[in-house]
Amino acid sequence: MKFILMYITVFACSSFALANDPAALQAKIDTNQKAYVEAESLRNKAVAFLLAGKIYKDATSLYKNTPHQYAPFVFLYAKAAATYREPVALSLFTDAIDLYQTAFGAGAAENLDPLLYAAAEATSRNETDQAYEWYKAVRVLLQRHFPNGSFYEARYKMGMAVLYRQAHDPRAIIEAHESIKLLEKFKDPANTYQIATLYYELAETEWDRHETMLAKDAYEKSAALFTDYDTKERRLLTIYSRLIDINYTLQNTAAVCENIIKFITFRPWANRYPAYDPSTRYTTWMRGRYLAEVSFTMTIGPDCKAHDIDISTLKGNDINQQQVESWLKEMFFFPGDLKNTAITAPVPYDATWRIFDISMLQNNR
Secondary structure (H helix, E strand, C coil): CHHHHHHHHHHHHHHHHHHCCHHHHHHHHHHHHHHHHHHHHCCCHHHHHHHHHHHHHHHHHHHCCCHHHHHHHHHHHHHHHHHCCCCCHHHHHHHHHHHHHHHHCCCCHHHHHHHHHHHHHHHHCCCHHHHHHHHHHHHHHHHHHCCCCCHHHHHHHHHHHHHHHHCCCCHHHHHHHHHHHHHHHHCCCCCHHHHHHHHHHHHHHHHHCCCHHHHHHHHHHHHHHHHHHCCCCCHHHHHHHHHHHHHHHCCCHHHHHHHHHHHHHHCHHHCCCCCECCCCHHHHHHHCCCCEEEEEEEEECCCCCEEEEEEEEEEECCCCHHHHHHHHHHCECCCECCCCCECCCCEEEEEEEEECCHHHCCCCC
16 A cells, blocks of 8 residues: 555656656657657558557646647647547547647648548537538638648549438539549648548449449459558448459459458458348348258358258258259358358258248359
8 A cells, every 4th residue: 555655646747847847758758759650651550540649638737828729739630630530539620620720820821731621520420510511610720821732632633422322412522523533633642541541432422323443443453552552441341342242243252252361351350241242132031030040061162152052851841952052152252260260161050040031042043
């Protein structure tokens, strides 16, 4: 107990001493900033967020009353929080914008980046009115500082496209295409993540319009950029899922299998069988009444398809083995081991499945 009290006393005294020593605080901030840059380069979002929080705390003690010095630290913490999907990001962006406007004036170009990040975060949080308000402020700044276009405007246009898409507004595709034209003119190679995001949002907008080939092209560009930047980028899951559907529609089964492998190995903690059921029979069968139970063995080939199907037991009425076998052949399976590592050798698989709706099996294609 005495040791704990002594530790608390020493810690409190050292914290107080640090708070009253600007040079020591600045040295601590500098050290944490170097560690933050390293965590960012390794795409370690959790560590980056924790370090940004420490930097923010120390910067608050040191620079709270000097907005032009304090603002970048608040903005840094806001971006780290947004990347780590922390709800506090939105309020931090609001604080950062207030600080930038206080430090540089509401009409300064320095406000553009915080406003664009904040509007994107508000959109992702379904704070639509706030997002529109911030994008309105961005438009005014763009007209003042970049009347002939810029990479900032490409981001602004795509941000508006996302808002319009969420509202089912036909202006979404117009804004998205204008964004990509600006991107091609003012592309900033240092902003790989932002460029990947623009192509991703274009793809989502084309997907909404059922423009399969245009969506496919944009998804593939986005996937390549995201993979180069961060192989753990969460939107890659959506991209792989979309490309599975698109390539099945285009009857490109090799590409379907390729994206199934990417999808499953991306999140190995949650594999399922089948990996893809184009008929949705497997994913919807629980809605019907129980009809039958089937036990079978098979092998899964490197093409993600079922081979050597052997149905050992089929309990139920009005369902025959040919129907079940045809159904299994339509599906795609992950060709990997229990650790969800893809392998080229045939993978043995055995299971007992329940069948709940005979209507789902009657279309024996």
